[in-house]
Amino acid sequence: MKRRTTTPRTDWQKKVEELGFGFHTLDTTYWDESVYYEFSLTEIDRIEKATNDLWEMCLEAVQHVIDNKLYRRFHIPDWFIPHLEDSWNNDAPAIYGRFDFSMKDGIPKLLEFNADTPTSLFEASVVQWYWLQDKYPKNDQFNSIHEKLIAYWKYLKEYLQDGILHFSAVEENLEDLTTTEYMRDCAIQAGLDTKFINLMDIGWNSDYKEFRDLDDTAIKNIFKLYPWEWLVNEEFGNHIIPDRNKTFWIEPSWKMILSNKAILPVLWKLNEGHENLLPSFTEFDKMSLGFSYAKKPILSREGANIQLFSNGSLISETKGDYGEEGFIYQELCTLPEFDGNYPLIGSWVVGQEAAGIGIRETNSLITDNLSRFVPHLIS
C-alpha cells in the first residue's frame, strides 16, 4: 500500500458534478484527487478474502446473539425484539455493508462494521472509477460495486412484496440524498419500480394500519438511509410492529446487531485469534488489552466519542454526544501513517460478496467527519 501524489484533473469539479457528486467540497475538501493509494494485487486479495470471511463470521455472530438473547448488551428495546428476530428468521432482504479496516503489516484489521447505514457508496462505486478512467485507464481498481448492486437488486426482486420499492432519507442532507438516489438508480436499472420519499413525509394511516407515501400508496418495501436505533425511538417507531403489511425495511432490523460495536467482542469470542480481528471486550480487561486500547461507544457515528490509549496515555480522542449506551474496548491498532496522513479502508460487501473499496484519509488517528475520500488503483 503506497500513497502517491498526482495532479488533479484541471476541471475535476466539473467532472464530478456532472456525475451528480454535489458534495465534493464541504467545509474542507472531501473529494481529494491530488493523491491516491496504490495496492498490490496481493493486498487486494487479502482485503477481499478478509471481507468475505468476516461477512461469514458476522452471520454466525448474529445467530449467536439471537440464540443467547444478548439484546441488552446491544441496547435493543425488548418490544422490538420480535421484529428483529422475524427479519432474521425470514431472511428479510438486505443488500450492503461496509467493513472499516486498518492495514497493519499487510493484513486488514477490522475496526468496525457499518452494516445499517454505510455512506461513501457513490464515491467508491462511481466517482473514483471515472477518475481511474481519466487518469490511469490502463490500471485496475478493486471496484465492482455498481455491477453487484444492480445484480443483487435483480436477485432480490422476487423476494420483495408486490408494488413499489420506496427509498427514503432526510432529503435536506445532500450526502444522504445522493447515497440514497444512487442506490435507487441501481434498483431502477435492475428493473424495479421505485419512488423516493423524504423520511419526514412518510405517513401512518391509522385506519388501515399501514405506512403510506405522499400519494397515499401503501409502503410495503422501503430502503431507508436512517439508522434503526433512531427509527425505533421516534414517534412512528411504535407503528412498525402493528403495520399490517409487515413492510420490508432495507436494511432489515437484524442489522441492528451488526451495526452496533457490541458485535466486536462477540466476533472475537467466537473467532479468537483470527488475523483480521482485534481483541475486543465489553469490559476493560487489563490482562488482555494491556495499556494500549481503543474505547468506543457501542452506538456512534463519524468517529465520535472515541478515545485511543497507548501505553496508558491518551493519544487521541474525539468529542460528541454518544456513549450513553456504553462502550467496548478494543486492542489498539492505529491506522498506517503516510506523511501525517492516515488512511482507513472501507471494504464493501454487496449481497454476500466483497465488492470493492473506498479510502478515507484524515490527519489524525481517528477517522471523523473531516475525512477526505481518496481514490485508489491496483499496480
Next chain:
Amino acid sequence: MRSDTTAGYSRTEGHSHFGGFYVFRPYGIFTPGGYYRAGYYSGGIHESSNIGHSSFKSATVRGGFGSSTFHVSS
C-alpha cells in the same frame, strides 16, 4: 475490465461504463451558502413524487420519522 480479482462480471448486465446511468444526476446551483438542488436531468425522477403533496391524506399523519438531528453518515 473493472477488477475485483475473482468474480468475472459481464458487460451484458445492461450497462457499459455507466451508460445506463439515467436517473441520478441532480442539477442545481452552487452558492456561498451551499448547494441547492433544483431537479434532475432525467425524467426518471418525478419531482412531484419527491416533494409533492397529496390532497388526499385521509387518516394519514406524517412527520413521525426523521426527528433525529445527527448526521446519518457512518
